[in-house]
Structures are given as C-alpha cells and as structure tokens.
Amino acid sequence: MRIGVDATGWANRRGFGRFTRNAVGRLIELDPETNYELFTDVPIDAPPTATATHVSLRRETNDAAAAGSRRSIGDLRRLSRAVRTSDVAAILFPSVYSYFSVGRVPFVVGIHDAIVHELPALTLPERRARLFWRLKERHALRHATRIFTVSQAARAALVERLSLDPANIAVVPEAPAAVFGPRSRGEIDTALVPLGISAGEPFVLCAAGGVSPHKNIPTLLTAYATLAAAPRLVIAGALEDDAFLSASTEVRHKLAELGLADRVFLPGFVPDETLAALYAGATVVVNPSLAEGFGLPAVEAAACGAALLLSDLPAHRETLGDAARFFAPRDAPALATQLQSLLTDEPARHEVAENCAHAVAALTWDTAALRLRDLVHEAADA
16 A cells, blocks of 8 residues: 655654654654655655655745645646645544545644734734735635644644544644753753853743744843843744744843843754753753744753743644643743742752653654554545
8 A cells, every 4th residue: 555645844843743754754664664755845864764755836835835835736736736636545644734635535634723813913923924824724624534633732622623523533642852861961051152152151041943923932031121130042943044033133122121132042943952952951841932832942941851840732732641741821920930940950950850751751643653654544544
C-alpha cells in the first residue's frame, strides 16, 4: 500500500512543522510495510525509506499558507494534480494550514487548535483572510475521511467552536523531540555564550516559534518590569522574519515604554540545540500564551528540566497537571508574584522543575505515530 503525506509544512518552524517532522518521521519508521510518498515544494530531509515527490510551486507554502496570505489557484491545482495522478490509497495532511483539495482521494486532516476562532483579531485580523481560512477549513472538514487534533483540550475547543462531533475527532498527542533533554553546565555554557549569555548567568526565558500576538508577550513585560531585581529576560522567537502575524512592533514599543531595553534580550529564532540549552539553563521558563492547542514549548522546556510558570490554559493543565506554577493569562500582577516567588525560593523552584520533568516523561512521538498509522490505514480502507 502507498500512502501520501502533505509535506509542504515539513520545514516550517511552527508547531505544525514540528508535528510533521516528528510524527510523520516516526510513522514512516514504525510502519515499514507501507510505502509513504511525501509531496513537498521545497527540499526536505526526508526519511530514507520514503519517496519524496517535488511539486514546483510559484510561491512556497510556508509563506503562501501563513497569516494574511493565500496560495494561488495554479499552485493548488499543481498540488492536487500531483496527488490525484499518484497511486496513493489515501493522503495525510498533518495540519489544515497546508490543506488542498485532492478530489476523491481519501484523506486524514489534522486541526491542531481553534485559536483562529477563539482569537481572530490576534491571528487573522483581516476579514478577507478569515474568510479564506474558514472556507479552507470547512472544505477540509466536510470531505475528510478522518479528523484528528493534538489534545483533549483542543478537541473540546473544536467541538465548541465548530459544532463537531467529538466521536469523530481522534487525539494524536505531541511530545518533546530527542534533542530536548537535560544539559550539563558545560554544555549549556558552550551553547549560550556565543549567543550573548554569560557562563552561569541566571535568566528568565520565554520561548515560542514566533512572537505572535496571542503569545501575550506584553503581559509578561508588564509583570517583569515590576521586578527590579529579576535577572535578564530572554525572549526567543522569530521576529521580523516570521511569515505569520507578528507582534514584534508592539513588543518593541512596550520595551521602550517600560524602559526595559537593557534588561530584555531578543535573540530571534534559535535552532533546537540552542533552544534546548536555553530551556536547561533558564532560572525560570515563562509561557504567558492566551491560547494553545497542545502547548509544545512548555512540554519541551519541562523535558529539559525547566521550572515552568504557565498561563492557566486547558492544554497546559492537560500535559503538566499541577506540576507547574500557573497564573491567569492576562493577570500581570499574578504573573509577577509567581515569578518573584520562583526566583527567590530555590528549593521550590527545583521541586517545580522535577515535577514538570516527571509529568512529561512518558510523552513520546511513537504514540502519535501509531495513532496516525491507524488513521491513515482506516482512511485507505474506507
């Protein structure tokens, strides 16, 4: 049997790109009796046992499928034709972001969250962009053979916002990749000193794939500004070079307004090896996000041994339980109080870190891969 995979999001830095690389990579390894064909528009580091089919597009999917953009009819037809003329029994779309019509070919599609519906002004502020998104999403849901999301929290949000039947939405959970794990002090310093962080320097970290509006960075800055003795704040994530909606201008204005330019470090996007060292070396890792489908940054940080201070979201609670410290997402004073407590209470901080690491220890991409295997085979059989 041959199964197709939409791999146009393989190289994306966001959560759905991580999902595609990790979950699909393990799927191919754990299902050797199936031939997997990856349809992609850019060169990718595909698993050696898979077939990579390049589809020439006028505009790369990473840009064209992002916030405020849309792919041309011609590019959509090229992708659709490539799948329909192949001999795949079904195709997997790891994320609805890069979905395109495949005619009568059965398909599985992932919808990772309902954030576009929960926070439309912070994700797709233009009415036209929201319209195109909803048309694409509606078409995918109407014609999908199987649907999945990445957490029970995301499934509940999709049921509420889109009136879907929960029985028709499978849960395929995410996990930290192998690179995210504890580091020695020497390994941390080797990775961070070239970045501009001194050996052994304490710092507070906030990290995300991109500094998007729903990541709620201004609330963190407001809270941090009240803690004059706090160590430097590092905010890692793509700024101007992010294809998705960015809050970089608002963040820079907030830094100037609060007089924090000398206390906050913005390294931009960092590769995973450096990100793992940041997680492992941080005194406290803060994630103030307003919404998450799974909350992969928090899980990756926990796997590195970080003490976590998180916005109180269903997705964060689902993976971390009571292991982390929590605050209401828009409550800057509560965030400041919790951050001050962790920074000044070393035993409590170590306890939080140990509890967080234990909470995510059982998460593995093999679970996601095996559930995807069942879904794509069900779609092919259907």
